[in-house]
Each structure stands twice: as C-alpha cells, then as structure tokens.
Amino acid sequence: MKSHILVVEDEGKLAQFIKLELEYEGYEVTVVTDGLGGLGTAREMTPDLILLDWMLPGISGLEICRRLRQTGDKVPIILLTAKDEVSDRVAGLDAGADDYMIKPFSIEELLARIRANLRRNQEEDSSSLQFSDLRLDRSSREVYRSNRLIELTAKEFDLLEYLISHPRQVLTRDQILERVWGYDFMGDSNIIEVYVRYLRLKLEANQEPRLIQTVRGVGYVLRE
Structure with a gap:
C-alpha cells in the first residue's frame, strides 16, 4: 500500500x-x-x-x-x-x-x-495499534483510552485487537467468530454481542465517544 x-x-x-x-x-x-x-x-x-x-x-x-x-x-x-x-x-x-x-x-x-x-x-x-484516542499494545497486552489504562480479559483484548487491526472496515459476525473464537467454535453465536457490550462499557466508562459501531444485519466496525 x-x-x-x-x-x-x-x-x-x-x-x-x-x-x-x-x-x-x-x-x-x-x-x-x-x-x-x-x-x-x-x-x-x-x-x-x-x-x-x-x-x-x-x-x-x-x-x-x-x-x-x-x-x-x-x-x-x-x-x-x-x-x-x-x-x-x-x-x-x-x-x-x-x-x-x-x-x-x-x-x-x-x-x-x-x-x-x-x-x-x-x-x-508492529506491536502498537492506534485509532483515535484508543491505543493497544500487542507486546504488553495493554489498552489505553487517552491516558486511561483499561483492564481487559484475554478474549476482550483479542476482539478489540481484531477490530483495531481493521479500522473503518465492516467485519461480519462470521469473520469475527472465525478470527477471535476459532473455526471450531460451537457456542452461542450471541457471544459477540455480549463481548461487544463488555468492551463498550469499559471503553466508554468516562463518557467517551463510542468507537465500536453496530452495522445492523452485518456485524461491527471501529469508527468515530
């Protein structure tokens, strides 16, 4: 590119x-x-x-x-x-x-x-990803919103890493399931909605603007 x-x-x-x-x-x-x-x-x-x-x-x-x-x-x-x-x-x-x-x-x-x-x-x-005021460090597995450290579970981090690796790109539910949970995932497909809700609560804890947007009928996208 x-x-x-x-x-x-x-x-x-x-x-x-x-x-x-x-x-x-x-x-x-x-x-x-x-x-x-x-x-x-x-x-x-x-x-x-x-x-x-x-x-x-x-x-x-x-x-x-x-x-x-x-x-x-x-x-x-x-x-x-x-x-x-x-x-x-x-x-x-x-x-x-x-x-x-x-x-x-x-x-x-x-x-x-x-x-x-x-x-x-x-x-x-290669180790640090940034979008707007959100920063994710792959090597330390730390996430910051502005200067605020956000504590994430392993799966929350994996989901956010996938989203921030593809900014402004609409990712389908199937793409997210395959990449974050694996091809052989047999659990409830609503798991994505659950984890997106968890992430939003943590990323928007100080009333920050929403970055994870829902694209109805398709999936999710990271954009302002």
Missing part, C-alpha cells in the same frame, strides 16, 4: 512542488493550505505522515501538533519552517514534532527524513 502523506502548507508553489515530488516517489498526497483544515483532515484521514508548516492561517502548525498529541495521535510530524533558532526547534519538538526542516531545504533531504520517519513508525506499529 502507498503511504499517505498530508502536506499542510499555505505557500501554494511550495506545496505543489512538494506534492509533485512525493507523488513521483510513489506516495499518496493530500494538500491543505490552512491550519483548521489541516487539523480536521489529519483527524479524518489518519495519514501515515504529516508535513506541517509552522506559520499557517487560522491556527499554527505548532498548535496543530499539540492538539494531535493531546488526543493520543502518534502520526509522524515533520515541521517545515523558516525559524532557525535553537529555541524554535526546541519548541517544535516539545509540541510533539518528530522532525524539523528549515526552509529553504533540499528535496533529497526531505525525502530521506520522510523515509526515516515512516520506517520508524512502521517498526513501532
């Missing part, structure tokens, strides 16, 4: 140049030219990486970075800026940026930084 990169940059010529270069390298690219639009697109589209200009109309790239990190979003973010003071770099990294490019920059270096950040994120993703 192509990696999807979100470019939030209000300089039209620069944004178009970056877009063309990234598409030539095989990436899928979305360009947004203002802060609020960039924040909304980042939350809706869950890109694999964000190139984020510091100075933007609406809200700054720094503020976008802070807001994404506050909701638990770990998407790699590379800040693009003309600010070259050490204090500026520190502010950007403290806000949650993973990397920092000072304008003007070489496209070769930018592409190398993108590859490095995507590679590092993919290595982390």
Whole structure:
C-alpha cells in the first residue's frame, strides 16, 4: 500500500512542488493550505505522515501538533519552517514534532527524513495499534483510552485487537467468530454481542465517544 502523506502548507508553489515530488516517489498526497483544515483532515484521514508548516492561517502548525498529541495521535510530524533558532526547534519538538526542516531545504533531504520517519513508525506499529484516542499494545497486552489504562480479559483484548487491526472496515459476525473464537467454535453465536457490550462499557466508562459501531444485519466496525 502507498503511504499517505498530508502536506499542510499555505505557500501554494511550495506545496505543489512538494506534492509533485512525493507523488513521483510513489506516495499518496493530500494538500491543505490552512491550519483548521489541516487539523480536521489529519483527524479524518489518519495519514501515515504529516508535513506541517509552522506559520499557517487560522491556527499554527505548532498548535496543530499539540492538539494531535493531546488526543493520543502518534502520526509522524515533520515541521517545515523558516525559524532557525535553537529555541524554535526546541519548541517544535516539545509540541510533539518528530522532525524539523528549515526552509529553504533540499528535496533529497526531505525525502530521506520522510523515509526515516515512516520506517520508524512502521517498526513501532508492529506491536502498537492506534485509532483515535484508543491505543493497544500487542507486546504488553495493554489498552489505553487517552491516558486511561483499561483492564481487559484475554478474549476482550483479542476482539478489540481484531477490530483495531481493521479500522473503518465492516467485519461480519462470521469473520469475527472465525478470527477471535476459532473455526471450531460451537457456542452461542450471541457471544459477540455480549463481548461487544463488555468492551463498550469499559471503553466508554468516562463518557467517551463510542468507537465500536453496530452495522445492523452485518456485524461491527471501529469508527468515530
């Protein structure tokens, strides 16, 4: 699959140049030219990486970075800026940026930084899965909603892991039974509804928005 990169940059010529270069390298690219639009697109589209200009109309790239990190979003973010003071770099990294490019920059270096950040994120993703403010760690079998640790039984964890591994994909009851309970499961087929109810109670204990949605007559889907 192509990696999807979100470019939030209000300089039209620069944004178009970056877009063309990234598409030539095989990436899928979305360009947004203002802060609020960039924040909304980042939350809706869950890109694999964000190139984020510091100075933007609406809200700054720094503020976008802070807001994404506050909701638990770990998407790699590379800040693009003309600010070259050490204090500026520190502010950007403290806000949650993973990397920092000072304008003007070489496209070769930018592409190398993108590859490095995507590679590092993919290595982390092999054990950690994230959707919205929900994070699941396969190695420790821990689940967090924002910063709240959620205690799950083994089967609750397995069900949530299957759902979060296929975000926004409608999974049928048969698919869930086969994957989570096994092909030879002979118990009550209502077991899925029971465990979905258990998960919802735990995931929504602090009145958080529902993430596990019912698709009537079909199955379930993890989406906002």
